[in-house]
Amino acid sequence: MxxxxxxxxxxxxxxxxYVLRQDQPTCLTCFEDKFADKCxxxxxxxxxxxxxxxxxxxxWHEECFKCWACQGSLANQQFVGKDDGLYCPTCYDTNFALRCxxxxxxxxxxxQKFEYSGKRYHAQxxxxxxxxxxxxxxNFVPREEDTLICMPCYNDNFAKRCGKCAEVRIKLVTSVVVTTN
Known part of the structure; x- marks a missing residue:
């Protein structure tokens, strides 16, 4: 010894x-110079x-592991990677999340997200x-720009009806794409 x-x-x-690296004793100075990860x-x-x-x-060092936007610590926190950056959930949502x-x-x-005609909507x-x-x-019917009418309301208010029996003659139906973010 x-x-x-x-x-x-x-x-x-x-x-x-000291550090045993691949069964070789290494002093802390040599370990940091030769093998330690760089922050x-x-x-x-x-x-x-x-x-x-x-x-x-x-x-990263624990104190260097921060949100790229607000500089808050991400250690022991949830975070989101975007391109090369790391963000806390709040900054990610503010800067990058899709919006209704x-x-x-x-x-x-x-x-859940509803998409129609290039636009995205919350369910509510x-x-x-x-x-x-x-x-x-x-199903729904689009009326004018950004105005959507459900089928029951369309049938009650706008649909052409048979002159004899008053049944709806034509039903216009449009569908929507539903995705989960």
Missing amino acids: EHYSCTYCDTPLTGMR YECNKPIGTDFKDLSYKGRH DRCNNTFKHGQ CFLCAICQQSIGNN
Whole structure:
């Protein structure tokens, strides 16, 4: 044990802290210089006394692992990766999340989204212009720009009827695409 030393610099390791790397004793200085991951934010080595947080092959010191927008800590928090950046859920929603074309609020992850004519709507925003009920997956008729009428309201208010029996003669039906974000 009196000749137990670092494989790379020959520093004696007896009574010292060291790292066994591939069964080779390595002093902390050599480990940090040669093998420690570099922090993506500050570019300094992440030594043995620091927590190494990693995502998609990049590494950070715990104090460097921050939201790219608000600079709040992401350590022990949920976060979202976008392009090369990392964001807290609030900043991600503010900057990147899809928005409803009616209320302009964001779609949360897993929330149902209705799409029609290039526009996206929350279920509570995808409403009949007459009865204000959710159209959901039901058939509807578009009237004018951004005005949707559910089939019962269309039939009651706009549909052509048979002069003899008053039954609806023509039903116009349009469908919607429903996705989950």
